[in-house]
Amino acid sequence: MNTRFPERKPAPRWRRRKDTRPAEILAAALEIFGERGYDATRLEDVGRRAGCTKGTVFLYYESKSELFKAAVREAMLPQLRETEKLVDEHRGGARELLESLLRMRWDHMERTRLSGLVRLLLTETGKYPELARFYNEEFIDKNQTLLRRVIQKGVDGGEFRAVDVAQAARVVVSPLLFAAVWRHSFDQVVPAPVPLELYFETSIQIMLAGLATSNVHQTV
């Protein structure tokens, strides 16, 4: 799926050298949505940061919600594809695959500028059911499907205990969500910041041992 260009408008103008391209508009949109939230983002500011006018933004995206969805797809689809590739191509055990998948998700959160987006989704989707539905259908649900596949593989192969697979898929990612919430709300005010890498490593240990059929021979 090509998200770099809008589907509805053929937009031949992008071929002209000096025009602002959709990709630049989307990058600017993602930054500003992340910094200010959905409500406070204005299309003129997105245009200004992308080096064009509000009119040019509207040329490509019919509304703020269309711009938002396009920017989220631009940011999230490559990550989803990378995760799908990992699961499809993995040849080892389920435990190893689950660990790789969780590390990949963590890396995606840490190395991209998506913490602002996570904050937006946590704080504003309650007000905008359409955005919540979009995000759930296109990303959460697909990521959960991958996690269920991996956990089911572990249960079927005897590596994991007979847990409820759908709920376990939610439990194993909940520490990542905690980290995003913490960074947004509390990290700025506590005297000593949470050592997030150590937190993440601890969560990996607990989740893997918690799913394993036997953890007696594991080192910690």
Next chain:
Amino acid sequence: MNTRFPERKPAPRWRRRKDTRPAEILAAALEIFGERGYDATRLEDVGRRAGCTKGTVFLYYESKSELFKAAVREAMLPQLRETEKLVDEHRGGARELLESLLRMRWDHMERTRLSGLVRLLLTETGKYPELARFYNEEFIDKNQTLLRRVIQKGVDGGEFRAVDVAQAARVVVSPLLFAAVWRHSFDQVVPAPVPLELYFETSIQIMLAGLATSNVHQTV
């Protein structure tokens, strides 16, 4: 600590039968903060729901943030005390105590009307560092201290593996936070709601097995 009455003003008026009492104002404040969020809560609306004027609200609470803190203390302190009592008085093993503590926290979330408050803390404390600091110092930090005590007891007694105790205390509560976020943002838009009781039971299984020195003899 008595939070039912403000510390700064002696407020003898609460003795008069027909006056609105602080407790009624706090109950109304908690409801309205939970429903509308911090920004959108107006003191006149709190007064109206409590059956008094904005002036009466100001008689007891100097500002919106003072009212907010008093309402949160009124709601959260009994829960914190109950959790402290559980930990102080428990005589069995650490695993059993941790399970009881997590179930108590879950019950607190489920049976009270605090999910609106959790949403507020997640969504608005980023804008109000003072509220984040207050909540962290008076509740998160105290609850984390209790959890660390329980996990350390398990590590010292050989029931739990040698995890990083401070980070493990954060990991074990992260599924509860996920549930609050989900209920706020996504539950309204998904075709099939998450079965939260099953989710919680699955998280308890994974956390307890993940911390245990050995889980080979456990049934699932």
